[in-house]
Amino acid sequence: MNYNLNKLGAAQQKTSTLAGVKKLLQLIAHEKRILFFALAAILVNSTLSLLIPLIIGHTIDSYVQQKNFTGVLHNAAILLCMFLAALFTSYMQTTLMGGVGQRMLFTLRNSIFNKLQQLPVGFFNQNKAGDLISRVNNDTDKLNQFFSQSLMQFIGNISIMIGAGIFLLIINTRLGAATLVPAVLILLLTLALSPWIKRKNALNLKSTGNMSAEIQESLNNFKVIIAFNRRDYFRKRFDAANRENYRTAIGSGLANNVFVPVYGFFASVAQLIVLAFGIYLITIGEFSIGLLISYLSYANNFYNPLRQLAALWTNFQVAMAGWDRISQILSLEPDLPQLPAATPETGAPLLEFRNVHFGYDENREILHNISFKLERGKTYALVGPTGGGKTTTASLIARLYDPSKGQVLLNGTDIRTYSPAARSHEIGFILQEPFLFTGTVKDNILYGNNRYEDLSNKELEQVILDAGLGSLLAIFESGLDTKVASGGDSISLGQKQLIAFMRAVLRDPSLLILDEATANIDTITEKLLGEILGKLPETTTRVIIAHRLNTIENADEIFFVNSGEVIRAGSLNDAIDLLLKQKRQSS
Numbered sequence: 290m291n292y293n294l295n296k297l298g299a300a301q302q303k304t305s306t307l308a309g310v311k312k313l314l315q316l317i318a319h320e321k322r323i324l325f326f327a328l329a330a331i332l333v334n335s336t337l338s339l340l341i342p343l344i345i346g347h348t349i350d351s352y353v354q355q356k357n358f359t360g361v362l363h364n365a366a367i368l369l370c371m372f373l374a375a376l377f378t379s380y381m382q383t384t385l386m387g388g389v390g391q392r393m394l395f396t397l398r399n400s401i402f403n404k405l406q407q408l409p410v411g412f413f414n415q416n417k418a419g420d421l422i423s424r425v426n427n428d429t430d431k432l433n434q435f436f437s438q439s440l441m442q443f444i445g446n447i448s449i450m451i452g453a454g455i456f457l458l459i460i461n462t463r464l465g466a467a468t469l470v471p472a473v474l475i476l477l478l479t480l481a482l483s484p485w486i487k488r489k490n491a492l493n494l495k496s497t498g499n500m501s502a503e504i505q506e507s508l509n510n511f512k513v514i515i516a517f518n519r520r521d522y523f524r525k526r527f528d529a530a531n532r533e534n535y536r537t538a539i540g541s542g543l544a545n546n547v548f549v550p551v552y553g554f555f556a557s558v559a560q561l562i563v564l565a566f567g568i569y570l571i572t573i574g575e576f577s578i579g580l581l582i583s584y585l586s587y588a589n590n591f592y593n594p595l596r597q598l599a600a601l602w603t604n605f606q607v608a609m610a611g612w613d614r615i616s617q618i619l620s621l622e623p624d625l626p627q628l629p630a631a632t633p634e635t636g637a638p639l640l641e642f643r644n645v646h647f648g649y650d651e652n653r654e655i656l657h658n659i660s661f662k663l664e665r666g667k668t669y670a671l672v673g674p675t676g677g678g679k680t681t682t683a684s685l686i687a688r689l690y691d692p693s694k695g696q697v698l699l700n701g702t703d704i705r706t707y708s709p710a711a712r713s714h715e716i717g718f719i720l721q722e723p724f725l726f727t728g729t730v731k732d733n734i735l736y737g738n739n740r741y742e743d744l745s746n747k748e749l750e751q752v753i754l755d756a757g758l759g760s761l762l763a764i765f766e767s768g769l770d771t772k773v774a775s776g777g778d779s780i781s782l783g784q785k786q787l788i789a790f791m792r793a794v795l796r797d798p799s800l801l802i803l804d805e806a807t808a809n810i811d812t813i814t815e816k817l818l819g820e821i822l823g824k825l826p827e828t829t830t831r832v833i834i835a836h837r838l839n840t841i842e843n844a845d846e847i848f849f850v851n852s853g854e855v856i857r858a859g860s861l862n863d864a865i866d867l868l869l870k871q872k873r874q875s876s
């Protein structure tokens with residue numbers, strides 16, 4: 290399945306946006322009450338802004354021209370109260386919507402992170418972590434900015450505009466119609482340019498994601514970069530990504546600001562129309578000075594929000610470009626579905642591959658029509674040349690991927706009928722490169738293991754001793770409290786493998802897979818691990834992938850994995866013959 294977010298098909302992107310918008314609305318659906326109050330505050334604010342010019346016009350025509358200063362003071366007091374009320378409603382609306390934006394940001398980040406947790410390994414193979422981080426951090430923030438700052442201003446400005454437009458038409462229809470002509474031109478221009486603005490912003494967000502991916506890759510691999518003196522190479526790559534980001538930022542900045550001067554120009558044209566046409570109407574006795582002053586205020590009330598709408602509209606386009614990228618993740622359906630639970634078959638082998646085919650992408654099949662059975666309590670070894678398909682076979686056993694054709698059965702039933710929790714309880718997988726979390730050895734040993742999580746250090750040490758793992762724990766200076774920093778980088782690779790080994794064994798799985806799990810461990814400790822493996826419960830099945838053939842001496846059965854085929858190799862000597870034959874053929 291294609292999980293590459295940057296290469297999703299157009300149709301998929303379209304449906305994901307639609308589905309995403311619905312989900313976006315769901316995210317703030319429970320805020321109805323607050324949205325209602327914020328909306329009420331903005332509408333009161335807009336109404337006040339609309340009434341103020343009317344009162345000023347009335348003051349000029351009724352009191353100023355008659356030199357009635359008591360009336361002027363009276364209206365000034367009313368205006369002051371209205372200004373205060375406008376201040377209060379504006380404050381209310383900002384505070385309420387700020388909260389809505391932050392809560393939405395919180396929920397959205399959680400939703401994306403939860404979705405990322407559900408996605409299969411294939412997704413992470415196809416997308417760069419840096420780009421995903423940028424989606425979770427940067428793109429969600431664009432939406433937050435829109436919700437907390439722009440949405441209510443958007444609604445407020447539109448309501449002021451509509452009100453001002455109505456006043457303009459009511460006060461004088463001909464003058465009103467003439468004043469509104471530039472607005473129609475602006476509307477048409479906005480509609481024409483919006484897709485271009487959104488596209489420019491999408492390109493900029495994408496290049497920000499790429500830049501973040503570049504930073505993540507070089508930070509993750511800094512040791513290799515320093516060892517191979519490749520700093521210049523990564524500097525150049527970052528420079529290229531940064532340059533692309535700069536280029537797209539200029540493009541989006543230009544697109545985002547294109548409306549501001551254009552709107553300003555049309556607003557000035559509207560003022561000119563009001564002045565020229567209004568003065569003409571005064572000269573023929575159809576208009577008063579007070580009305581013209583009110584009218585100019587209404588024209589301002591109409592065009593000022595329109596000017597602000599230019600900026601808000603681009604905020605909306607930026608937010609929607611970000612939302613497209615977020616909803617691409619939210620709408621992804623993991624391709625590892627769980628089938629309805631089935632009853633395990635008694636007497637069935639622990640695990641079976643039935644005519645399994647698999648490829649990481651559709652164009653290249655890695656495993657071809659593989660069938661084998663793993664019986665309870667036996668030890669199996671997978672040997673074969675580098676890149677032959679051993680890790681891939683083990684990954685399918687642990688259901689990190691599903692076959693493209695065929696079936697994997699656990700206890701006689703399709704492995705897809707097991708919940709992730711039940712499956713990981715049955716199958717323990719020690720990966721080639723174990724990953725540890727920042728914390729202590731204890732945190733890492735108990736990772737994903739609820740059984741012992743409430744035990745004190747002493748009790749856990751006893752459990753470890755009982756499981757025969759005491760000599761492994763003794764290798765760590767401060768025992769369970771040994772610190773693991775920087776995602777495991779503070780300890781050696783061999784020590785990481787030992788922690789991963791203890792972690793897997795303490796989970797007491799029915800099937801334990803060790804993928805090159807002892808490759809970085811000294812021979813004496815490796816022997817110790819062999820003994821521990823030998824003392825596992827009789828029913829535990831072990832699958833060992835190893836290049837060092839001495840580690841698989843005691844295997845009950847050896848499979849030779851090469852060029853997408855898994856064949857029974859017979860004895861260790863037969864496996865060595867097969868390996869030598871394969872080496873001769875490939876050289």
Ligand SMILES: Nc1ncnc2c1ncn2[C@@H]1O[C@H](COP(=O)(O)OP(=O)(O)OP(=O)(O)O)[C@@H](O)[C@H]1O
Nearest residue numbers: 414649650655673674675676677678679680681682
């Ligand atoms: N994530 C992946 N995406 C695409 N192709 C992959 C991926 N992982 C492995 N492959 C390809 O699948 C093939 C089998 O790889 P696999 O890791 O299973 O081999 P292996 O026998 O375990 O090798 P090794 O002994 O080096 O660990 C290789 O050709 C490899 O290039």
